Amino acid sequence: MNTNCLINGEPRDTIAVSDRGLQYGDGLFETLAVIDGCCEFWERHMHRLSRGCERLRIPAPDPELLKAEAAKLTEGQTRAVLKIIITRGSGGRGYQIPSSPQPTRVLQLSDWRMHPAEFAETGVQLRTCQQRLSRNQALAGVKHLNRLEQVLARSEWNEPEIAEGLMLDELGQVIEGTFTNLFLVENEKLITPRLDHCGVDGILRAVMMDLAFSCKIECGEQTILPERLVNADELFITNSLIGIWPVRALDQHSFPPGPVTRRLQHALTAFRQSQGT
C-alpha cells in the first residue's frame, strides 16, 4: 500500500498520542475519490466537513488550505483515495474541550481499491448484521471517528462473496450499510432510510437525491423496517468510492437487475463526466 500523508501541512505519518482523535475519537473524516488528480465532489465533501465540525464544535479548517494540501498529494494521481481527518487536537482536561482548540488536519492518500467489475454490473450480495447502530441525535448523520459499531458489524463475516452488511438501529429499523447508504425502489419511486437518529449522511446519498430529481424519479426519506426490503422492486447501495452497486441478494432473498438502478447508474456516470472528473 502506497501511502502519502500530510499532518497540518507537513509530510508526517504519525500523530501525538495526546491527540483527542486517538484519546476519544474526537473528530471527523471524509473519504474522497481522486480521479485524474482531482478530488471528486470536493465542494460537497467540504460542506459536510464544515457542518460536521459545527455539530461537534470543532473549529472548521480553512477550505482553501485543505484544497492546497490535497492538491500536493493528489497531483498526477490517476486513481487514488484521499482521506481527510480533522480532530480537535491535543489538550483539555479529560473530556473537557480545550478553551482554544488547535485542530489536527490529517490528509492521507492511499491506493485506489479495486472491486470486481460485476459488483457494479450484476450487483452484490448483502447480509443483515447482528450488530445494531445506536441512536443518538447529536451524532446522527455526522461522519465522526467513533466507528466501533461499524468495526464490530464488519467483523461478523469473512465470506468474500458478501460485499456489504446491512445495519439496523437499536429499534430494528433499517439505516445503512457498514460503509454505504441504502436505497429501495418501490413502484419506480426511490426511498432511503431517514438518518435522524443514526447513520452517515453520505455524499453519494445526496447526489442520488439530486439525480433522482433531474431524472424525474420521486425520492424520499422514510422509516423502513427490514421486512419491507424483501418486497422492494430494486435495492442498491452507494458511497463516494464505489458509486452505485445494485443489490442482487440480501440474506436469502434475491433481486432481479432493476431498470431504475441502471438509469441512475447512467445518470451518475453522465453527472460525473459533467463535473469534469
Place this chain on the structure above:
Amino acid sequence: MNTNCLINGEPRDTIAVSDRGLQYGDGLFETLAVIDGCCEFWERHMHRLSRGCERLRIPAPDPELLKAEAAKLTEGQTRAVLKIIITRGSGGRGYQIPSSPQPTRVLQLSDWRMHPAEFAETGVQLRTCQQRLSRNQALAGVKHLNRLEQVLARSEWNEPEIAEGLMLDELGQVIEGTFTNLFLVENEKLITPRLDHCGVDGILRAVMMDLAFSCKIECGEQTILPERLVNADELFITNSLIGIWPVRALDQHSFPPGPVTRRLQHALTAFRQSQGT
C-alpha cells in the same frame, strides 16, 4: 504537564496515523491511580482490560509485559496517573479487522490531578446533561475509545463549581456521570444504575459493591429514572482517581451530608491501605 509515554515498550509519544485507534476509535483504555510507585487496583484494571479486549475481539496484551512497562514509568512516582490504551493497531481494509492484528500498547504517565479537598469532604455539585448516552449492548460496560458522547456532554458547562454532569440514556434512564459512576442511598441501601445497555463498568463501582458487602450494606443494580434521584437519602459518585465524592447538589436539589457515604469513604480508605497503596 509532565508526560512520559511508552508505545509498544519504546519511549515515544506519537502513533501511526494508520492506527485504528485514531481511524475508528478501535480500542480500549484504563486510567489508573499511581500511588508511591504502585498502580492501585492493578489486578482489577487488568481484568477489565482483558474482558474488554475479549468483547472487542482485540488480542489482549500480556499482563506481565504491561506490568513491567508500567513499572518503568511509575517507579519513584509519589502521585501520578497512568493511562493505558490498547488499540487494534494498523491494517485491515476499511472497517474490516486485519487477519493477524498487531495491537498497539500505549502507556502514558501524567501528573496527578488535584481537586479541591471539599469535593471529597462536603461534596460536589452535579448538573443533568442534555447529551444522552446511546444504547448498545455490544459496547455496554466496555471502556472503549468511542467517547464523543462524553466529550459533548462535558462541553455543556464551564462553571468550575459544577464538578460533574449526570448522563441519561436515550430512554431517559439514569446511567452515570461523564467520568464517574453514580450511587444512590435509599433507606440505608445502596443502588447503582444497571449498565446492560450503556455506561462504563467502573473499577471503583465494583470496589464499592465489595465494600458494601463487607459493611453489610445491601447493594443492587437497578433501572433508575431521574425523578427518583431527588428523593434519594444520599448520592455519591466514584472513579479510580477521585475515589468517592458525595453529591451535595444535583441541578436545583440539595442533599445533606450522608452517613452511608461517609461510612463507605472510611471503608475505602481502610481498603486502600490494606492493599498496600
